[in-house]
Amino acid sequence: MSVVGERLQPTIFERSRPGRGDGKIPHPPKDALERIPAGQRRSRPAALPELNEPEVVRHYVNLGQLNYAVDTGFYPLGSCTMKWNPKLNEWAARLPGFANLHPLVPDEVAQGTLQLLWELEEALAEIGGMRAVTLQPAAGAQGELTGILMVRAYHRSRGDLERTEVLVPDSSHGTNPATASMAGFRTVTVPSAADGGVDLDAFRAALGPRTAAVMITNPSTLGLFEARIGELLADVHAVGALAYMDGANLNAIMGRFKPGEAGFDVMHFNVHKTFSTPHGGGGPGAGPVGVGEKLLPFLPSPRVLREPDGTYRLERPGERPTSIGRMRSFVGNTGVLVRAWAYIRAHGAAGLREVSDDAVLAANYLKHRLAGTYDIPYDRPCKHEFVAAAQTIRKETGIRTLDIAKRLIDYGFHPPTIYFPLIVEEAMLIEPTETESRETLDAFADALIAIAAEAHETPELVHDAPHSTPVRRLDEAAAARQPNLRWRPTAGAETPCPD
């Protein structure tokens, strides 16, 4: 039986019938648009679909059935932290006081939201051991860009114009080098050591007067804590560079390791990972950035400030000239931040520490269950995720990690992250999170073990998987060769503008 619905749907355009759907908006006076010069008025109407309400709802409810989701099952995607999305938080973000507040109202009208944002900044600064936090970045990658642009501004403020390079380990997320390029730096990729950690010697060789920053994910994308991080940070600072921490894996270390205390100068938080805000099929998220003393003057504007009388306000335009400026319009993905605030409040310090403890315990338990069936390239205690690999299985049977991932779908599970990090062949990056029960972890391990047996006994079953989904594997080459990126409605395109 399929883990998702089996009925493919026509497109919304194919469901359209001219004349359907009306009655939601009052009709305007006939002369409403007479003030608009004829040459500015739309001459050829947009061929949008025409549907009545039941058709719209059925379209989207039925389409939704084709999706796997946290609400329907286990989502062990490494590096993505697909934990439970609390329902209270969805309710909270929709409270009219939050949802209907215009972003440009005077501060006195927005005291509730401003207080919440200020408290969230304080909480994140405490969790990260940072001096201050900006909530402006809309996602982790925008947080990275914010952080690296602050690094750039810091060096320039000291008249240090020679720093043109950003160092990243070869196990890093693709966003790290892409961010360095966007911020105008050359990326220097440093190979990892044989044990999966940072290669101190390789870093020392690459560090120098041209190094602006080093971007480190800790725990690494292999799920391993960088035990040599203290030495690395000392070396980075000794050459006058700054240390950026990619906080994607913060779910492993809350209450155990505060990056700012350890010496990181700047970090981002992925609230859609660590702090449970839903992934929404790809977004929205939010990527707050924490900074230490050195980068404080460069935080994006506007910041949220607390006045001595206990009221809150936004920084005014031009109030802090050292700022790198704006990363976006208004103040941030506020609705997402409301959810993150609620999550942190629901847990408190002890609860967040327990989150990390349970996430790490679950990952180690699952790794233990899979050892012996799959290759475990780094066989030491992991943090919240670990790499298992199908190198041996591939050698013995020809079955690849991709096949195993697809076969997992037939067993009712979303596949883990595959072929990442890039430095392990046939990698599966598995992250169970703290909100999955032991029964679920066992069922998932049992499925992977059963698939390994199938790879030997009935390899074609695995090779051709999935068998239970509404579509089989897709022709991605054809999609790229002759891109069809939008529906071209033919009927209706020539109909005159409706009056």
Add this chain to the structure above:
Amino acid sequence: MPYGPHTPDDRARMLAALGIASVDELFSDIPEPLRATRLELPGPQPELELAARLERLAARNRVELASFLGAGAYRHYTPPLVDQILLRGEWYTAYTPYQPEVSQGTLQSIYEYESLIGELMALDVVSASHYDGAAATAEAALMACRATRRERVLVSRAVHRHYRETIATYFTGGALELDEIPLVAEGPAAGTTDLAALERLLGEPDRPVAGVIAAQPNFLGLLEPMAEIGRLAHAAGALFVAVVEPVSLAVLEPPGAYGADIAAGEGQPLGIPLGYGGPYLGLLATTDALVRQIPGRLIGMTTDLDGRRAFVMTLRAREQDIRREKAASNICTNQALLALAASVYLAAIGPHGLRDVAALGAARAAELEAALAAAGAPRMHAGPYLNEFVVRVPDAVAVHRRLLGHGVLAGLALAEAEPGDPSLAEGLLVCATEVTTREEIDLFAWALGEELAASSGAGSGAGAGVPVGAGGGGVR
């Protein structure tokens, strides 16, 4: 822990399987000197108390005001079905559709979103979403530089200040140049992009221009001569970037019709709550010619092994997880759920409904203009507008503040928003949409009349109640 499943017995069994006594052993790899100091946070708070606290915080915001504030984020009617779809777990708790066999819902919905926005824009290619209108515009500016291999962009001063500032921030990295095009100061075209100045800037020797950016309607609500701006840009070998408001595209010429190479904009008006600035929806669209330069995810139609129609992420060689430092952008997480909101909104409201939304906003704005003029606040500019415009009010900042006391959010005081432009110091930027009521307009006009009378020394009777229709200037 509120959402965790593990009983003490579960934890004990997992620890036993690992052969360890305590979870602390799994953290022994954190060197002693680097271990965290004590974590200090408020809470934990049980759900019942937390819910009450959230309600109290939300209640501290004043959202009951009669609002005439737009300036880049707009109040609209959203059919309840939109949020009911968004609250379905199959949509909002799904991840990025990297496994297409179990993500056809999300993939098809994004393909449909690309198609719907493509129709509105009259352009070929639409990205799966960006963070917001400002970030999308900054990406459009970077795209123009990549495509032309030039390093200078011109942006009209009538593009939203937040957008101009965001472009400037994004440009610091690449050492790219951003110059502003001034606005016409007087006459019938006052407040719109100065075409003669644009021509001069485009003609500066040895400073080739990659792209020209203008907004329609512009920040002051005025309609720009987009076709002429585009012609000038193209004559200089530059690309033309249009910043647009999507509801207006139901009644105004779309970017594809006036020769824009790239269109960017804020999708919030399409069924997305104001939410104090986000999460919103960055719209980004372009022509087939520039498809390999557009950043962000793209969904295409294809077939599966059995020939069934299906949808998949495509042209991924532009993206960071494949190309790393050579990617078109670092974007990864986007605003997918808001793109879904926009699609459901457009499907629910339909082409006629969207046109009615735009036209009704224009009609309400005309009523507002007449009412405010009668109350002593005439328009500042002469040119045509759709549903947002600037009125001239002496001591606008103070009047704006005092009107809050009457329950009126009198738009945006431009002296605070645009401190660098003294010509706008007496301006209030106000807007009306289909949800603006006659009662709200009457209240605004009456209260404004009272305040203006009070500040000119002839005032009386403030707080004496709202005479129905009074101050409305007889435009019922």
